[in-house]
Amino acid sequence: MAPKVHIIIYTMYHHIHKLAVEVQKGLEASGVEAKIFQVPETLSEEILEKLSAPPKPDVPVITVDDLKEADGFLFGIPTRFGTMPAQLKAFLDSTGGLWASGALAGKFAGTFFSSASQHGGQETTAFTTVTYFAHHGIIYVPFGFANAHLFDNSEVVGGSAYGAGTVTNGDGSRQPSEKELAIAKNQGENFGKVVSTYVAGKNAQ
């Protein structure tokens, strides 16, 4: 059976979903079964309307139980004040039962991001998310500088050693660039290889 990776996102204006689609392509290219989920929304329809949020992407809403069946997770996180949004935090805070039984220990996780500005906190978002992985015993897989676009200073390129990223502008008008999408796909592929290698080794024991 192919290893399974869940791509778990929160997205209000779809930038993260666009990256997730590329991450999924990369995972599938590495032979992994990859599915995109979104965490439950915590804001009311009224507030979402005031924020001019478009309808949610057509992907299933994740449940805590869904986490058990995956070998790894790639979290797509739009920065809020340099850290994860409350919607993702609420979901992760509901995983106490899995923590108590060690159900997620030894699984893998990676992260990818979006922020309004280049200096809006994609890396601090990674740092403040990693504590969840540490407490669960989940193995964090950074991207490193595995893609040459991360060295390109000729244009805005989101992302870092902690994962792919896009920079959206304050009004959300900037869409993920070709380079950012390529990095996202690359991250999916690299992450998929790590998970596949581990799962194959475990199955051979």
Ligand SMILES: Cc1cc2nc3c(=O)[nH]c(=O)nc-3n(C[C@H](O)[C@H](O)[C@H](O)COP(=O)(O)O)c2cc1C
């Ligand atoms: C309450 C709030 C806080 C935000 N904080 C930051 C921030 O600290 N840094 C930043 O660059 N962008 C910030 N943003 C912009 C979001 O990161 C941006 O809207 C998001 O990455 C877009 O992703 P999405 O299209 O997938 O929703 C904030 C947005 C909101 C609504």
